[in-house]
Amino acid sequence: MYRYTICFLKHRNGILMLNRNKSPLMGLWNGVGGKLEHGETPLDSVLREIREETGILLETAYYKGIVSWLVDGSQAGGMYAFLADLPEDFERSQTPQLVEEGILDWKELAWILDPNNAGVPENLPMFLPYMLEEADPCQHLFTYENNQIVNYETAPLPKPVTTGS
Ligand SMILES: Nc1nc2c([nH]c(=O)n2[C@H]2C[C@H](O)[C@@H](COP(=O)(O)OP(=O)(O)OP(=O)(O)O)O2)c(=O)[nH]1
Numbered sequence: 677m678y679r680y681t682i683c684f685l686k687h688r689n690g691i692l693m694l695n696r697n698k699s700p701l702m703g704l705w706n707g708v709g710g711k712l713e714h715g716e717t718p719l720d721s722v723l724r725e726i727r728e729e730t731g732i733l734l735e736t737a738y739y740k741g742i743v744s745w746l747v748d749g750s751q752a753g754g755m756y757a758f759l760a761d762l763p764e765d766f767e768r769s770q771t772p773q774l775v776e777e778g779i780l781d782w783k784e785l786a787w788i789l790d791p792n793n794a795g796v797p798e799n800l801p802m803f804l805p806y807m808l809e810e811a812d813p814c815q816h817l818f819t820y821e822n823n824q825i826v827n828y829e830t831a832p833l834p835k836p837v838t839t840g841s
Contacts, residue, residue: 678744678754681722682709683737684807685730687762690782692730692771693796697778705783705796709755718756726760730771730780734760741813741833743803747820759807802828 684707685692693705710725712718719737726732737758744754768782785808787793789801802825803816812832819827 680755682707682755683722683758687766693783695779722758740807743816745818
């Protein structure tokens with residue numbers, strides 16, 4: 677079981693991003709999410725974080741896989757990633773601008789995905805494009821050494837076993 681969740685709340689060409697006011701990733705624009713609480717499924721957890729951090733009430737979100745990391749050969753962690761498509765007529769101005777965890781704002785996809793954008797976590801422009809495509813959930817594994825990404829691998833997650841038709 678991994679410890680974190682993240683969700684990309686998409687509306688047209690924008691995503692609702694949080695500029696975090698504490699570590700990890702302080703000062704960077706990231707998707708909304710947090711830590712799993714005892715007994716929560718990843719989906720329950722991310723829907724709770726979305727509600728708490730943005731006030732948006734969602735019934736569900738698309739599961740997009742796992743982003744995990746290995747830091748200096750040992751420290752490992754990961755997050756369950758989700759995507760939600762908000763309806764066309766969603767009013768962006770209804771989301772709060774200042775929340776307990778930082779500043780919320782709508783950021784355009786072209787800005788988020790720019791590989792030279794120093795305002796987002798370094799791994800975000802690498803894994804997010806996969807999640808925006810209609811692809812099956814993947815595992816994205818990042819290896820860090822001295823705060824630098826030295827390796828990135830992506831692999832499909834095994835499909836749940838079914839009994840066939
Ligand atoms: N894009 C990206 N996001 C990451 C990485 N590592 C990582 O923890 N995150 C995300 C997962 C979570 O959404 C968020 C960290 O959540 P958090 O520690 O603030 O959790 P929380 O809000 O529940 O915190 P707390 O109040 O319980 O302390 O950062 C990463 O390498 N890249």
